[in-house]
Structures are given as structure tokens and as C-alpha cells.
Amino acid sequence: MFQSFEDTANPSQGPDRLAALRALMKTEGLAGFLVPRADAHQGEYVADRDARLAWLTGFTGSAGFCAVLPNIAGVFIDGRYRTQVKRQIDLAHFTPVPWPETQLKHWLADHLPGGGTVGYDPWLHTPDEISTLETALAPKGITLAPHANLVDMIWPDQPEPPRGRIxxxxxxxxxxxxxxxxxxxxxxxxxxxxxxxxxxxxxxxxxxxxxxxxxxxxxxxxxxxxxxxxxxxxxxxxxxxxxxxxxxxxxxxxxxxxxxxxxxxxxxxxxxxxxxxxxxxxxxxxxxxxxxxxxxxxxxxxxxxxxACKTPAEIAATTEAHLRDAAAMVEFLTWFDAQPPGTITEIDVVTTLEGCRRATNALLDVSFDTIAGTGPNGAVMHYRVTEDSNTRLDEGQLIVVDSGGQYIDGTTDITRTLPVGAPGDEERRCFTRVLQGMIAISRTRFPKGLAGRDLDALARYPLWLAGLDFNHGTGHGVGVYLCVHEGPQRLSRVSDVPLKPGMILSNEPGYYREGAFGIRIENLIVVHEAAALDGADDREMFDFRTLTYVPIDRRLILPAMMAAGEIDWLNRYHAACRDKISPRVSDAARLWLAQATEPL
The missing domain is CATH 3.40.350.10 (Creatinase/prolidase N-terminal domain)
Structure with a gap:
């Protein structure tokens, strides 16, 4: 298995480590110290040696940072991790801080009214980060100082740097x-x-x-x-x-x-x-x-x-990788639908799906730890199942399965939300709105020069009509046998990078009801030049070509909520799934695929 189920978060060790860090801060004459998730390469994933934030606090999310002061230690997390952080840190010693709603510069000013020096490791922070803080904090009498990393100084068994072969x-x-x-x-x-x-x-x-x-x-x-x-x-x-x-x-x-x-x-x-x-x-x-x-x-x-702008060779390669991965997903979904409610767990889902990908004989790694969250766990956007959290899939629940593979010719990322037994009406209503947003992105045409912020609302509009929304971007860039999260392009209200042909993005709206269920639907798409239309203006237009071909669960859809154009798109998409994937799967999976792609 590429993925393990060990619970690496240990909130119980946080208080003693925090106390040791504060003692060292006092010795070094520092009023605070910054502990980011980042490494020297600003990577989303970090080697064990660089997992300082997790070691100190217990929080294992892929983004965030901790600001340690004498009387408070704030753990700054974005909307993806609001639920997870409360499970992973000792709330008596660490304080979750909603970020970016609360900016570090304002938080430091509020909690250091008498000024002081805040230390930071200059390997782990960018010039923009430090400049922004210095400009904002100077009038408050707060200074920033580069310093040897204090966490490294109190981490007795810190792993060695990785030396993997290139x-x-x-x-x-x-x-x-x-x-x-x-x-x-x-x-x-x-x-x-x-x-x-x-x-x-x-x-x-x-x-x-x-x-x-x-x-x-x-x-x-x-x-x-x-x-x-x-x-x-x-x-x-x-x-x-x-x-x-x-x-x-x-x-x-x-x-x-x-x-x-x-x-x-x-x-x-x-x-x-x-x-x-x-x-x-x-x-x-x-x-x-x-x-x-x-x-x-x-x-x-x-x-x-x-x-970010993939070559034709890269697009052709990743197209093949996505078809291979889709076949593995269809084999998994065939297995999943044969399991009665109450008979399998989240770990069973993860291990079976990885087994289907391994059976391609082309899988080199998973592209991230599979998110398989059922019931309330599905509302934890980046949930990672462990032996302790492993939950049985019971009748009436949903499960969010967000996964991907690393192949020599491409990186995949796909999310499907699945019903366990008969889904509830509320879950179906929410699912249909998420699907409408995903279809809106898939169908859109847009003029050259537009950025992700110009398109993000298309995915949210059906949810907004019902007073709903989701606390993550609609999509991120994806590499080709590189990082599953790749910039600079994003489908996000904060992204001003113009979209260009060859850019690969995820299209993944969702909805999360804490304590109840989660929903996310995700395909990967690539920007390319749109075909000419009769009567159109003489302007350059782009649209998206879909890379992911795996059926979307029809049992969760309320067709009466959907417009004719949305139903037509879904039926054409399912026909393409059937045509492209049927030759690649087993007889049992081919039968399942035919049933799963019947027109609405």
C-alpha cells in the first residue's frame, strides 16, 4: 500500500513541546516565533524532516501555520480545515484562527500590544511574506528577525533530510x-x-x-x-x-x-x-x-x-493516463455497488481503490492520500482515515471519495460522491446543485484574458440560490507526473492569472454540512481554443475539454431540478464514459458501466 492509516496527529504531545519552545523563545529574547507548514521549496507536501507544524501542534493539514507568543499559540487554517483542526490540536493550549479572514499582521498587533521581536526561519518564508508583515507591524513597535529554527532546536529525533534518487x-x-x-x-x-x-x-x-x-x-x-x-x-x-x-x-x-x-x-x-x-x-x-x-x-x-501551459505531447500523455485511471475507477465502483450497507469501512474503500489502480501495472504512487469520508467525516474536506477514525458505511449515508494516481504519463485527481443504500431527499437536492455548478464550468466558453476569478461564481450560483456555498476554491492547477496541486492557474475568486490553452485544472464544487454529510464532484479539464460559432464576434474564445471519464452517480440526482441543457450535457458525458472506458474494463465492470450511464 502507498497509503497508511496510522494516526500521525498526537495532540497530547503538543503542550510539552509548546512549553519547550516558549522557554527557548525567552532565552533567545523573542516575543514570538513563526512555525509555517512550508519547507524551503514552498511545497504543499513536506518531508518528515520539515513537518514542524505537525510535530508541534498535531495539525496535519496541507496548509497553515502557527504563531507562538508567550500567552497564546494561534494555529491559522483556511476553510478546508476548520473542522479537522479541532480534532487534531489540544484546544486548551492552541487556538484555531480562521485565515485569511484574520490576517497574521493584525493578530500579532492585537496580541503584542507592547511590541517585541518575532523570530522566523529565513529558509521558510518568502520576501513578500516578510515585507508585508514588517510594513504593517513597524508602527506597532513589532520587529521581525531571522533566526535559527527554534523547533529544530527542541526536536530531539528530527529525521534527516531526504536523499531520494533523481x-x-x-x-x-x-x-x-x-x-x-x-x-x-x-x-x-x-x-x-x-x-x-x-x-x-x-x-x-x-x-x-x-x-x-x-x-x-x-x-x-x-x-x-x-x-x-x-x-x-x-x-x-x-x-x-x-x-x-x-x-x-x-x-x-x-x-x-x-x-x-x-x-x-x-x-x-x-x-x-x-x-x-x-x-x-x-x-x-x-x-x-x-x-x-x-x-x-x-x-x-x-x-x-x-x-502550466502543457505541450501537445503532455496533453496526449495525460489523456491516456486519465483513461487508464477511469477504468480503474469503474472497476472500483463496480465492487462498491456490490457491497451491502454496513459491511465495509472507509479503509476498505481506500485499499480496494488503490488495488484497482495497482492492477493497471502502471501506478507509481497515489497523487495524494485518498479522502474517503462517510457521514460526518465527509464534511471534513481533507479527511484522512486512520485506524482510529475508520467508520463503517451505513444505510442512508453518503461517502466522498477523492483520489488520484501518479503515472509516468500523467497525474489524476477525481472525486465522486456515492450513496450508501437509499439517499435522503436533502442530500439529493444538495448533490444536484453541486452537479449543476460542475456542469456550468464544463460547458462554459469564455473570452481570452479571463482568469479563474471570472469563472468561479459559475460553479457556486446554483448553491447560492439556496443560500449554500463551499469554503474552498472551485479548482486548482494539476501537473503531468508532477504535483497534483500546481500553479499559477486556479478556478478561484482570488486568482487573477489569465487562463491559457494547455492549462489543466480541476473542476470540483462541493457542499459540506458539518456533523452530517459532505458532497464533492470533481473532473479534470484542460483549457483549449474553442471552436468557431456561426454569427459569433471576431474574438478569441476558449473552453474546457474534459479529461476525466467516470460516471456521476445518477441515484443522487433530482432531474426535475435540472435544465434541459444540463441533462443533455450529462447524458452526452455518460455516453462518452461508456464509449471510452468499456473496452478497458472487465465484463462485470462493463455491465455496471452500461447501467450507470443510462440516460436520465
Whole structure:
């Protein structure tokens, strides 16, 4: 199994660890210390060594941070984790703080009225983060100071850094050689008057060099840093244990490999103007450049946008991966529908689904820990079942199954909400509204230049009509055998990145009723140029092509609530599921698929 069911959150250890941290803060003369979820690469998933937030607080969500002061320790969490955090931390010692509704700068000002110095690890915070805080807090007499990480100093058995092997990624799947990518990006640096760019995001380095790594579970990226020069030469800073002769041969003579400890001296030796991404780089990078008197210019990581706009080869590869994954999902759903209510548990769901994916003989990892939440657990948006929380699927409940696979040719992410026995009328009403929002995104056409914030409301409108909503974005970017959450594009009210052809996104509206049930429906979609329409304006239009082909449970739909166009879309989608997936599944699954895709 890729996924385990151990409960890694232990609230009982939090108070003693918090006390040790506060004692060290006092010794160091600090009024506070910041403990982010992030690592030096700003990755969503972190290695065990970097799981400082979880170690201190017990909270294991993929986003958040803790601000520790002498008399309060705030755990800042967004809408996805409001329910989960209350289960995982000691509420007598840690205080959940709704974020971003409550900004850290205001919270610190309120709780440090006498001022003071707040320490932070400069490897774990970006220039934008620190600049925003410093500007807001200076008038309050609160200063920020870079400091050795206090959590590391009190963590006696902190794991060693990961040293997973780095491997080449086939150019025929990438659609472009790393030599061509480096030359293209180096030319852009030259045109901007910049001599080099510091690249710190692990997936950017993996994309640029056509390599993959194994330093963290779920996301096949290496922990490394890189400096790309305007002559297309690149210096890769990676542990020697990760590198072998095949990788050296793949990278060639224009990529120099050096140990991570050589990064700071290399920064000091740079000349000209160096690009640094203020949103993703550790602020330590800028501090080192400033110390050496090296000029820097703020600019986006040069890999981010090119990486997001997939090549035709990447789209073709991930299309095949999604069809393979859909066949595994259909085999799983065939099994699921044969299980009487009350006979299986959430862990049974996870293990069986992973088994179906493994049976493809192509699964390299799951793309994230499967979310399989039944009843009230379904309302925990990022629920992770453990041996302690494992719940039986009983008559009348819903189960949210959000899962995905990592294949050499693609990364998948799909959510289906399923009934256990006969669903209730309220659940069906809510499900139908979520489905209407998902269909609205799937059907939309939009002019070039629009961003995710311009489309997000389409997915929410059917819910808003009933006074309902959901506390997460409608969709996130997705990589191709890279990270399941990939920027910069999103379907979200806060995303201003224009959508471009080749960008892959999730389309996943939901609804969550705490203590009762959860609903989410998710397909992956890719932006492409829309077909011309008779009588249309002479303007460039985009739409979405669906990548995910797995039936949506018809037992949860109230057809009377749906418009004719919505029903037509669903029937055409189900016909496509049947046509594309039937040749790929067993006889039993083919029979199930035929029944599951009957027209409404």
C-alpha cells in the first residue's frame, strides 16, 4: 500500500513541546516565533524532516501555520480545515484562527500590544511574506528577525533530510528537451536584462530539466535549488546521493551539479542583475545577495507559466493516463455497488481503490492520500482515515471519495460522491446543485484574458440560490507526473492569472454540512481554443475539454431540478464514459458501466 492509516496527529504531545519552545523563545529574547507548514521549496507536501507544524501542534493539514507568543499559540487554517483542526490540536493550549479572514499582521498587533521581536526561519518564508508583515507591524513597535529554527532546536529525533534518487523524464512525454527549455528561458532572461534566475520550487526544477525525484511522497519532485544563467547554463544544487551516471548523462555538460552547501557561495559570486521570485523563494536568498552586494530584480519564477501551459505531447500523455485511471475507477465502483450497507469501512474503500489502480501495472504512487469520508467525516474536506477514525458505511449515508494516481504519463485527481443504500431527499437536492455548478464550468466558453476569478461564481450560483456555498476554491492547477496541486492557474475568486490553452485544472464544487454529510464532484479539464460559432464576434474564445471519464452517480440526482441543457450535457458525458472506458474494463465492470450511464 502507498497509503497508511496510522494516526500521525498526537495532540497530547503538543503542550510539552509548546512549553519547550516558549522557554527557548525567552532565552533567545523573542516575543514570538513563526512555525509555517512550508519547507524551503514552498511545497504543499513536506518531508518528515520539515513537518514542524505537525510535530508541534498535531495539525496535519496541507496548509497553515502557527504563531507562538508567550500567552497564546494561534494555529491559522483556511476553510478546508476548520473542522479537522479541532480534532487534531489540544484546544486548551492552541487556538484555531480562521485565515485569511484574520490576517497574521493584525493578530500579532492585537496580541503584542507592547511590541517585541518575532523570530522566523529565513529558509521558510518568502520576501513578500516578510515585507508585508514588517510594513504593517513597524508602527506597532513589532520587529521581525531571522533566526535559527527554534523547533529544530527542541526536536530531539528530527529525521534527516531526504536523499531520494533523481531520474530522467522521457523527452517524448515532456514534448520538449531540457536543452530547448533552458535556451528558451535564458533568452527571456537576457531580454529582461537579467543575468540569472534563482529557482527554488522543486516542481519547476523537475519540469525545466526533465527530471523527477523521490524526496517526498505523492509528488515526484527532487529537493534541490538551481541557478539558470542567461547563457542557458544551469547550476543544480543537489545532494550527491541523489545523482548517478545516468542522470549526469541526461543533463549533459551545460548543467553543473554542486552540493546544497555551495548555494550561498554561488549566490555571492553572481554578477549582473539576478531574478528572484518574491512569492516563492526563501527570503534567505535575497539576504545572501544583499550581503554580497549583488543586484536583484523581483520577477516570477521563469518556469511557472511555461510549465502550466502543457505541450501537445503532455496533453496526449495525460489523456491516456486519465483513461487508464477511469477504468480503474469503474472497476472500483463496480465492487462498491456490490457491497451491502454496513459491511465495509472507509479503509476498505481506500485499499480496494488503490488495488484497482495497482492492477493497471502502471501506478507509481497515489497523487495524494485518498479522502474517503462517510457521514460526518465527509464534511471534513481533507479527511484522512486512520485506524482510529475508520467508520463503517451505513444505510442512508453518503461517502466522498477523492483520489488520484501518479503515472509516468500523467497525474489524476477525481472525486465522486456515492450513496450508501437509499439517499435522503436533502442530500439529493444538495448533490444536484453541486452537479449543476460542475456542469456550468464544463460547458462554459469564455473570452481570452479571463482568469479563474471570472469563472468561479459559475460553479457556486446554483448553491447560492439556496443560500449554500463551499469554503474552498472551485479548482486548482494539476501537473503531468508532477504535483497534483500546481500553479499559477486556479478556478478561484482570488486568482487573477489569465487562463491559457494547455492549462489543466480541476473542476470540483462541493457542499459540506458539518456533523452530517459532505458532497464533492470533481473532473479534470484542460483549457483549449474553442471552436468557431456561426454569427459569433471576431474574438478569441476558449473552453474546457474534459479529461476525466467516470460516471456521476445518477441515484443522487433530482432531474426535475435540472435544465434541459444540463441533462443533455450529462447524458452526452455518460455516453462518452461508456464509449471510452468499456473496452478497458472487465465484463462485470462493463455491465455496471452500461447501467450507470443510462440516460436520465
Amino acid at each position: 531520474t530522467p523524464y522521457p523527452a517524448d512525454l515532456a514534448g520538449e528537451t531540457h536543452e530547448a527549455k533552458r535556451a528558451r528561458l535564458a533568452q527571456a532572461l537576457k531580454e529582461a536584462g537579467q543575468s540569472a534566475a534563482v529557482i527554488t520550487l522543486a516542481d519547476s526544477i523537475a519540469w525545466l530539466l526533465n527530471i523527477r525525484g523521490s524526496d517526498i511522497p505523492r509528488n515526484p519532485v527532487p529537493h534541490a535549488f538551481a541557478i539558470l544563467h542567461d547563457n542557458a547554463h544551469l547550476t543544480l544544487f543537489a545532494d550527491a546521493a541523489k545523482v548517478d551516471d545516468s542522470l549526469r548523462a541526461h543533463l549533459g555538460t551545460q548543467v553543473t551539479i554542486r552540493p546544497p552547501a555551495a548555494l550561498a557561495p554561488a549566490l555571492h559570486s553572481l554578477t549582473g542583475t539576478v531574478r528572484v521570485d518574491p512569492k516563492t523563494a526563501p527570503i534567505l536568498i535575497v539576504q545572501e545577495l544583499d550581503e554580497a552586494g549583488v543586484s536583484h530584480a523581483w520577477g516570477e519564477d521563469p518556469c511557472i507559466l511555461p510549465k
